[in-house]
Structures are given as C-alpha cells and as structure tokens.
Amino acid sequence: MQDNQNSALQKEVAQLMVECLNLEITADQISPDAPLYGDGLGLDSIDILEISLTLSKRYGLQLRSDGADNQQIFGSLRSLCTHIAAHRTL
Amino acid sequence: MTTHPSADQSSWATTPERGSLPLLRFMTWCSLKFGRKATRIALHPITAYFLLSSPESRLSSRSYLERALGRQVRWTDLYRHFFCFASTIHDRAYLINRRFDPFEFEIHGEHLLEQGVGLFMMGAHLGSFEAISAVGKQNAGLRVAMLMHEANARKINEALLSINPQSDQEIIGLGNLDAMLKVEARLKDGYAVGVLADRTPGNETRLPVEILGRTAMLPTGPFRMAALLKRPVIFMTGLYLGGNRYAIHFDRLADFSAVQPDERDQAIKDAISRYAGLLDRYCKRAPYNWFNFFDFWQDPQE
Numbered sequence: 001m002q003d004n005q006n007s008a009l010q011k012e013v014a015q016l017m018v019e020c021l022n023l024e025i026t027a028d029q030i031s032p033d034a035p036l037y038g039d040g041l042g043l044d045s046i047d048i049l050e051i052s053l054t055l056s057k058r059y060g061l062q063l064r065s066d067g068a069d070n071q072q073i074f075g076s077l078r079s080l081c082t083h084i085a086a087h088r089t090l
Numbered sequence: 091m092t093t094h095p096s097a098d099q100s101s102w103a104t105t106p107e108r109g110s111l112p113l114l115r116f117m118t119w120c121s122l123k124f125g126r127k128a129t130r131i132a133l134h135p136i137t138a139y140f141l142l143s144s145p146e147s148r149l150s151s152r153s154y155l156e157r158a159l160g161r162q163v164r165w166t167d168l169y170r171h172f173f174c175f176a177s178t179i180h181d182r183a184y185l186i187n188r189r190f191d192p193f194e195f196e197i198h199g200e201h202l203l204e205q206g207v208g209l210f211m212m213g214a215h216l217g218s219f220e221a222i223s224a225v226g227k228q229n230a231g232l233r234v235a236m237l238m239h240e241a242n243a244r245k246i247n248e249a250l251l252s253i254n255p256q257s258d259q260e261i262i263g264l265g266n267l268d269a270m271l272k273v274e275a276r277l278k279d280g281y282a283v284g285v286l287a288d289r290t291p292g293n294e295t296r297l298p299v300e301i302l303g304r305t306a307m308l309p310t311g312p313f314r315m316a317a318l319l320k321r322p323v324i325f326m327t328g329l330y331l332g333g334n335r336y337a338i339h340f341d342r343l344a345d346f347s348a349v350q351p352d353e354r355d356q357a358i359k360d361a362i363s364r365y366a367g368l369l370d371r372y373c374k375r376a377p378y379n380w381f382n383f384f385d386f387w388q389d390p391q392e
Binding site: 044045046048049050052053063064070071 | 270311314318
C-alpha cells in the first residue's frame with residue numbers, strides 16, 4: 001500500500017519537474033534512483049531552486065538553506081518523494 | 091526561450107591566476123606601508139611586463155578597443171587598458187582594508203539601493219567591484235553577499251583574506267545544490283546579492299545579444315534566478331577614471347516582483363538585452379575598464 005502511494009507521488013513529482021523545467025524527456029524516463037543534481041539528470045542549482053519553489057507551493061513544505069539534509073533530499077527522485085511524503089501539509 | 095549550446099567559454103576559468111598568495115600579501119603590505127602614490131610607480135614596469143608577455147590578452151584587448159573607441163588602436167591604448175586593470179587591482183589593497191581616504195568617488199543612482207528589500211545587483215568584469223563595495227560599506231545599510239562559481243569563490247576568498255585577514259565579505263559558492271536556497275535566505279534578510287553576470291564557466295544556456303556592434307552570448311542563469319525569486323535587479327559598475335577617481339553607477343535593470351510565470355521568459359530576455367545595452371553604454375563611456383581579457387565575442391557554435 002505504502003509502495004503504491006510512493007510510486008504515485010513519484011510519477012506526480014517527475015511530471016512536475018518535466019513541466020516546470022521544460023525537460024526534453026518524459027516523466028517516466030527519470031530514474032527514481034539517479035542523482036538529480038549534477039551528473040545524473042544534469043540539473044543545476046537554479047533548476048533545483050525552480051523545483052523547490054514549485055514543490056513548496058504544490059505540497060506546502062519548506063526547504064531550508066541551512067537544512068543539512070538537502071544533499072540527501074535531492075539525492076534522487078525517490079529520496080525527494082520520501083521527504084515530501086513526510087513533510088507535506090497539502 | 092532560445093537555447094544555444096554554449097561555446098567553450100571556460101578558458102578563463104582554467105587559466106591559473108598569475109602570482110601567488112605570499113606575493114599578494116607582500117604587495118599589500120608594501121602598498122599599505124608606503125602609500126598609494128609611491129607604490130603606484132611600480133605599476134608601470136608591471137604593466138609593461140604583462141603587456142609584453144601576454145600576446146593573447148593583447149590581441150583581445152586590441153579587438154575590443156577597436157570597437158569601444160571606434161578608431162585605430164595604438165600601443166598607448168593597449169598600455170592604458172592594461173594600466174587601468176593594474177590600477178584597480180592595486181587599489182584593492184586599500185579598498186578591502188577600508189582605507190577610502192586616498193580616493194574620490196562620484197556616485198550615481200544610489201537612491202536605487204534604498205528600497206530596503208532584498209535585491210540583486212548585477213555587475214560585469216567592467217571596472218572595480220571593490221569600489222562599489224566601498225560605497226556600499228560607507229552607506230551602512232547595504233549588506234552584499236557575492237554569488238560566484240565555486241572554484242572562483244575559493245580563490246577569491248583566499249585572496250581577500252590575504253589582503254585583509256578581517257575581511258567580512260560574504261561569498262556564496264555555486265558548487266552546492268542548496269546555493270540558491272542560501273541566496274533566497276539572504277534576500278529575505280534584506281541583503282543585496284551581487285553577481286557578475288557577463289561570464290559563465292560552464293555549459294549554461296546563453297542568449298545572443300548585441301554589444302558594441304557585435305553579437306556576444308550572455309548566460310541566462312543570473313536573470314532566471316532573479317525572475318524565479320521575484321526580485322528587483324540593479325545594474326552596478328565602479329568605473330576607474332584615472333588618478334584617484336572612481337565613478338560608481340547604479341541603474342535600474344529589471345523588476346521581477348510582479349512577473350507572472352507565463353511572462354517570465356520574455357521578461358528575462360528583456361532584462362538581458364537591457365543589461366547588454368548598459369554594458370555597451372559604459373564600455374563607450376569608460377573604454378579602458380573592460381576586464382574580460384579573452385575573446386568575449388566568440389562566434390556562437392551551433
């Protein structure tokens with residue numbers, strides 16, 4: 001049950017990312033475990049900013065600059081979704 | 091938005107800085123100890139040395155000056171260009187150590203900084219950033235955090251501390267993925283975030299603009315960031331006018347505070363072309379202040 005919820009969220013977040021960054025791939029081409037930043041999906045820090053602004057609006061959560069976990073949160077689509085699921089207010 | 095695969099603009103980023111930190115410390119010590127007038131004499135042999143030993147910089151200086159001056163370039167022009175660069179570096183020793191008394195500053199557009207909200211200040215490698223920062227410090231309300239690429243951030247931090255061990259200039263390096271979240275936090279605290287928006291070391295999206303009658307490619311990143319964070323953007327430059335005189339200019343560049351998402355791309359384009367227009371204007375007004383000593387107007391590679 002939990003897994004189903006997570007994969008639904010993953011699909012939704014991947015879709016949001018593709019839309020807000022105009023990525024030239026489709027949502028299901030984003031591998032859940034590949035790094036989002038740098039080498040993996042190749043996003044830069046402005047892309048990360050754009051995603052975090054979109055996600056905070058959509059799910060009502062705050063990402064903080066002094067949060068030591070950012071590296072881990074944005075480590076992959078899966079870890080990002082785990083964070084959203086745990087902290088969302090919407 | 092037009093995307094161009096970027097040409098390799100990284101040569102400046104990989105060229106090692108000439109000189110070293112102990113030398114920098116020694117030169118700073120001499121400058122402070124013997125005063126600006128006396129140590130300025132040393133700038134002539136230094137300028138001559140760099141002029142003779144850097145054929146590539148000489149070449150790009152010549153082709154830039156031809157367009158900025160609109161006439162044939164003589165050796166004396168090249169010398170003036172290199173000397174102007176050397177002067178601003180020499181003056182850093184004083185400005186970073188808050189010795190403002192040797193200088194005369196004229197300031198234009200200072201009222202633009204008194205908005206009391208976090209904003210972006212976009213400059214270029216045109217004139218002296220330290221002169222701008224000096225004005226900001228005298229105007230006690232202004233706190234500036236500089237945003238730059240990680241490798242530069244480290245180098246500049248080391249240099250700043252060699253010149254003034256008490257330097258409190260905050261530098262945000264772009265190497266971390268949460269750099270932008272840090273920028274957002276600083277803006278919320280009412281800081282101005284400074285960016286030199288004319289260069290990119292990486293493969294970033296760039297837009298073609300017209301500067302001094304030729305197409306150049308400018309990175310969109312800095313303006314995209316300002317648009318996402320919905321902030322006003324002020325243009326800044328600290329032009330060295332010769333002798334002990336600097337002219338600091340602030341100009342309204344863009345305001346993204348009310349831009350809707352569907353107007354964003356156009357607003358970014360407009361801001362970049364206005365930025366290019368300001369570079370054009372100040373290059374003509376103070377031609378020897380352009381400190382991009384590489385082929386800035388390289389042909390866009392498709």
